[in-house]
Amino acid sequence: MRSTRAVAFLAASLAVAACQGKKPEAEAPAAKAAAPAPAGDKILVGHVGSMTGSEATFGQSTDQGIKLAIEQWNAKGGIKGKQIALRTYDSQGKPEEAAVAATRLVVNDKVNLLLGEVASSRSLAMAPVADANGTPMITPSSTNPRVTKDKDKVRPYVFRVCFIDPFQGTVAAKFARSDLKVDKVAILRDVGNDYSMGLADYFLAKFKELGGTIVDDQSYKAGDQDFKAQLTAIKNKNPQVIYVPGYYTDVALIARQARELGMKQPLLGGDGWDSAKLYEIGGKAIEGSYYSNHYSPDDPSPRIQEFVKAYKARFGTVPDGLAAQGYDAAMVGFDAMNRAADGSGAALRDAIAATKDYPGVTGIITIDANHDAVKPAVVLEVKDGKSVFVTSVAP
């Protein structure tokens, strides 16, 4: 009796496996063609995002930004008369899952445009898939230079709409040295996060080059509850500013615990700080700190204010930086589709590469020869529970 059940279950599971295997096989010949064919009357956009796992909050924000962009284009009648559809696959925050998801979107679903991922470690797993199959990919917020450029060779189909690590690290170093006029800085970085490590490394190099001293270089792990050990060590070195290039989820707690230890130094950070949660969780502790960002939410320009309003109406929350970047990645892609000569991947790639002065929410975007977005950075100060513009730094 027992083994009968085992065999029945086995048969069922093999049947599932078989169904799974068959569907793509039937479409195999079409998949061999390098560029995905235009999918009839619809444009399909694929998004690989960390919808679950430890970075789900970033993945879900990005997804909502993309959704908003699609809904706005569809309301206007779509691109060249075609409606846009979105297919999102979860990567669970794992590179290997991102690679599988990207392959499935590109080969099986034949998306016209691939969007994602938040973190460079996942985008690096997706980029070879995009290149190999000739599907353009735009990453909203992967900042590692290697995502678009593999060993001095620009990846032909991979683009980004965000800053790269060297730029933002340099901006922060310049700001600390010439605007804040400090010469002793401590770094507190997220050791498991390539974004944070990249920013910290470039900041460190530039700040030293400008004649400053790094008095301490400490690290934490995302999700930690307690940062007091590192902060106590930093406090003893008495820096004037602490550079914390992490995500708002941790920075808010770091700020609180620094103040609890009686530290008065301002913190300095990157675009990972951009979220309303920073002020809510950080409270008074985060006041007076600075971070570099793509745009200033209090920028009166209508395109930013309209985005914030539309996002709030649709999802009930204020957009964070990742939502804005997801929105811009999709928008740059759609703008290029509108200009592309035909529906092929190569035409879309050329159109994206030709993007010039696109007025995105996160800045005026121009794609350069390295497939990176060139846009000025702004430095913001946290004041009265919101961010206010301090200065602008050109690339």
Next chain:
Amino acid sequence: MTEFLQHVVNGVSLGTIYALIALGYTMVYGVLKLINFAHGDVYMVAAFAGFYIATALDVRDHPTLGKAVVVFVGAMAVAGALGWAIERFAYRPLRNRPRLATLITAIGVSFLLEFGFQLPGLQAQGRTFTEMLRGLGWGVPGWLDGLVAALPADFPPGPTPRFFPEPFTRVDWTVLGGVHVSNYDVVSFLVAVGFMLGLQWIVYRTRFGTAMRAVSFDPKVAGLMGIPVNRVISLTFVLGSVLAAVAALLVAGSRPRIDPIMGLMPGLKAFVAAVFGGIGNVPGAMLGGIVLGLAEEMVAGYTVSSFRDGIAFAVLILVLLLRPEGLLGRVTVEKV
């Protein structure tokens, strides 16, 4: 010297968190010999229960002592109920099965809670739960509509971290010329010590404790002796979960960021602490937690902080190699 003392204070404060969670872990382990992987997630759910109650009561803008009591009692009740349900439906059916089977359901429950709480909120998606049920063609009683509408915040909470309002006002003291201590650190430590003593008393001085020890020793024989084995195990789970709830609120009150995977690492570390102190041993869990917290703090403070977890684990492995039964564990003689 000030720096060292500050590190000690920080380490004890961190260790207290581990200890509070480890106490619940070790209770369950002591009775069932089961690694309750979902314990960290009960801790998480308790924090969210506290969050919803606190939001409903508007604790953030008008905190009072009475409200704090309601928040604590409510979260403890939710956690206790959850602990009871997990044991009843996920563990009890497998009690006489291989121990690892229960471990897998524990992981399943843990995933279910983590990923369930990470689902996007129903209100944020523009439809409430009841509308979704009606969309599926199910009948919905009216009170459910009212319940959803009455939710103080969106449910499930989704992955974005939430701000946890302080249940009681934070006070920071500066002592000994520059060492910073807060009332949360002091209260947490006292609560942990209190719980440790209380649990010791329960285990060794009450009828229920005697029953627990009997079940731990041999559930079958205990059953034959007329001990209601199921009830004892259920109550142990409820007790362990209530401890997790208190830990969650104390931690969330002083480190006001809560999210659906907040229980993962503390749960793991508490498990380590419990084993370290000698799993199944109540004072051992307390000691293990504090030692682990201090070890992490000293490593991060005085050496390279990026090696924090690595060195903490290395110390742990070394200690286990020297004392394989944990700091306070009893050596079990193997009988043939």
Next chain:
Amino acid sequence: MRRARLVLRSVAPFLVALPLLWLLQGASPPDVTIVLVSIAVNVVLAVSLNVVNGFTGQFSIGHAAFMAVGAYTAALLTTGLADVQILGLRADVSDQVIFFLALVAGMATASVAGLVVGIPSLRLRGDYLAIVTLGFGEIIRVVIENTRFLGQATGISGLPPYTNVVWAGMGVVATVVMARRLLLSTQGRALLAIREDEVAAEAMGVDTVGWKVRAFVISAAFAGLAGALLVHKIQLVTPRMFTFVKSMEVVVMVVLGGMGSISGSIIAATVLTVALEWLRGLDQYRMVIFSMLLIVLMLTRPSGLLGTRELWESVPRWLRRRQGGGAS
């Protein structure tokens, strides 16, 4: 004669599998290929962990660490030797040879790591051993994150895409042949004896300590193989891929398949990988459904899908019984 038959039994599966895998490789489009490779990697992981957790009855929850060691070793070799061509070989043949050597090197370093972790198992058992393996997994990750030439948190990108269905399939065959030969040998009996009763085994003269360490080493080597195969498919290796969660996933596969059952591990690894892939369209709901599936499966089949039995034992018996039933 007996010896020749044994050798044949070990070699034959490779010879049979090679042309089949070749055909499969040719027939599968990229999206099927990558799923097949991930199934193969998970099968290698589950079967190799089964050697420690299932055969020997130890409790290791740090399998991802061995994967990481193997993956990084192989990745360093293939990226370092990317421009090297072995004299007298065609470029593509040379690449394949280098990849093979990299896989072997990955297995070798992983087995050394296995030795390091295996030695504590001399003194510890049960949950204490689990903690040591878990701690070791964390230590490996921390070390990688702090080592500059391993790429820290970003890892090493741009690995050559060597892994295909043939390589992955051969990895599975190698692992299964290893596990089966081990189980049927005297050595395997020793491992099973340790699982059933360590004290009694020792009393019977089984070198329990030596066998536990050897089980760790063998298991680690194949975990290293799995890691090396995986990273040469997705062309990237980062510490993120080898977390505690990954180790737990492998434990789940082993327990779900049945402790000590090779075919059980294969089926569980396949079913879980395919199920996750199948549910991918469901966004965030995927993992919720997956975890419910896990609970329900475990509640309905507490000893795993196959218990400690093997498919190749149960199916013939089942068929025989059916026939017998039909005749009477």
